[in-house]
Amino acid sequence: MEPFRRLSALACPLPLASVDTDQLIPARFMKTPRAEGYGRFLLYDLRYGSDGRPSGALPLDEPARAGAQILVARRNFGAGSSREAAVYALVDYGIRCVIAPSFGDIFAANAANNGLLPAVVSEEDAERLLFALEAGLEELVVDLEAERIEGAGEPIAIMIDPVMRTKLLNGWDDLDMTLSRADEIAAFAEADATRRPWARPDA
Amino acid sequence: MPDPSPSNPHGAPRTLFEKVWDQHVVTTRDDGPSLLYIDRHLVHEGSHHAFAKLREKGLPVSRPDLTFGVADHYVPTRGRGGAIADEGIARMVGQLADNTATHGIRLFGLDDPRQGIVHVVGPEQGLTLPGLTMVCGDSHTSTHGAFGAFAFGIGASDVAHVLATQTLWQKKPRRMRICFEGKLMPGVGAKDMALAWIARLGADGARGHAIEYAGSAVRALSMEGRLTLCNLSIEGGGRLGMIAPDATTIGYLEGRPFAPKGETFARAAEDWLALASDADAAFDREFVIAANEIAPVVTWGTSPEDALPITGETPDPDRIADPGRAAHAREALAYMGLEPGRKLTEIAVDRVFIGSCTNSRIEDLRAAAAILAGRKARVPGLVSPGSSLVKRQAEEEGLDRIFVEAGLEWVASGCSMCVGMNGDIVASGERCASTTNRNFKGRQGPGARTHLMSPAMVAAAAIEGRLADARPLLEGRI
């Protein structure tokens, strides 16, 4: 996974609360193998009419925002289902950081597993960023090492779980780390079988 | 009494959640997260990304004996037994069968008499037990917490991690307790309790927390009701929801196919009853809700927190001070095709849906049938039981005839119109009274408008052709 340290990029406002995972990627697209790319499904029903034409409803499709790698949204971003496809849609579209006052827990975990930074800021700071972007600001700098956002006046503090931060800074994949502990896990399972003889499925 | 066991050397008072957590920690890293041992892993059609990742890395499934497959998200609810017409859907169902067969995982597949929605099948089969850690690539895995299991939803990367290692790195969530004290009014149930607390705390109100539901109204709930309550934990942002095992829990589990038997069961029951939070255990946040003040609840907007008693009216965004919340209300009303200050009971519906892992167990079907018996629905609707076994039981009880005579369609079991992946969708612009758990934009189909409520309230909406209070229709029937 690509480490996330400091990102200086085009940013796009998404002035909505509770952008849930069903909106990030509608369920009907999830049959697609990942290899085909999920970027085109991002926020599909908000961006395209029922005739499949762009509705122009979101700033994401304004020419000036083309190539944006940072999204700024309101609270409860990524609420809802555990579908990692929501993160694939963002990542494949080119988004590397979402800034919002709060995130769905599972979404945030999925994001960190794919190198996408879920940057938590205060509601006030989110409103300030949205306002600045809507007033014409184009670029933001997200500095994960320094835990702050620059480019919209006073630097804005990012709140992030330290474990998630380390993982993103290093581009770590949990699985490789855990596989090296196979013996420890096996020993635990053996001891546990005596402690909780009822825990194995009995049929 | 605190338990001075090796996993708890200091014998400090602990909550239910902490007791289960402590029993599963393989190791804890210096920077905080613990590696948790996972007792049960449930996979469904959507798990194909995770199996693909295993293939890519050339890894086997570590514990196929603790992994179970269920076909539910994409299964057709009509014409079962024949071939699946839609190619994409057939591929999804086939892929699950292939992946589970390749790795030696037991599958409750399309034609298995025990097939059903993963969160209905787990408890029904006795795969769900108190004190277990359970995961599934589905956010409503919180449902299984009704038994006092530590159960939560995970994404595809984590599904692959559990398949390969039977463990998961987790940060300990904070502890929250929601107590419902007193008695529920007739016609009010677990769905109303859940929507009531989410309306109060918000759709992200329990973010980062393990919720424990407690209080006399929770203890009075059947297992079915407890499953509904825990199911909706995620809709309030909670990582998971749990209820302490008691006689109701143990009574439900005895004799279930995969549950322990004989002396092992007796030993297990003893361990399970000891899981309850110690009397002086501390919680990071606590709330108390008076059960008798809860009225039947319906949602009006596009987030589960947009919920109100059926006696209420839609909000006026101009009177909401917070700009973000006012914007959300304005947008939600526009999407739902509603104006501010509209009485909820005046909102006409186009169809109804009874089903999903929230409300499709036998008690849910009975509650809906109690209202529908001898009456006619004014709008069309679909009833999809939570499992093929629930379907059979409902048919034995004659509930299917009540639904059909009322004018509703009785179909096979699956996620169906909860998420529309199998093609059961609500048409764009149509309004659906639904027993499901998500009223997100487009959840039941592009442009679909969803109102969440209990099975009794959906039945009432079917009869009245609009959102309606179920209580008058229940008079003389319960």
Ligand code: SF4
């Ligand atoms: S019924 Fe709905 S919420 Fe439940 S598992 Fe299926 S899709 Fe998810």
